[in-house]
Amino acid sequence: MTALTRTRKAWRPVLIGALALAGMATTATPASAATTNRTGLCNKSTYSSTLEFPSRGGFSSWLIAPGKCWSVELTAGSTERVDVYGHSNGVTVFIGWRTIKTGEHNVFRTYGSISSPSFTLSHN
Secondary structure (H helix, E strand, O other), X not given: OOHHHHHHHHHHHHHHHHHHHHHHHHHHOOHHHHXXXXXXXXXXXXXXXXXXXXXXXXXXXXXXXXXXXXXXXXXXXXXXXXXXXXXXXXXXXXXXXXXXXXXXXXXXXXXXXXXXXXXXXXXX
């Protein structure tokens, strides 16, 4: 038996054990657990954006720069309004609002320029 063959055989149990452990780790955590209770903002625009949660005393995201994302975990069990704002050169523009269900994965995305801002909301 060559040295290369002995090396391959010696690594087989280690590799099989590592793969088995990796399989257990991924099956122990359901895929939905990674997305539950998160609400976020991904800024695809040319201006900075924020989300504001009026029913949480005005809690809001920080200023999210173009190309960046932000998210927060919200306790499940409520329905609440979320306001979307755009910010550029000291000007704040109210873009709109949507009602979300906490406990769902909610993603707001802002688009366009500050003179023509828009947003979408996807959730599951």
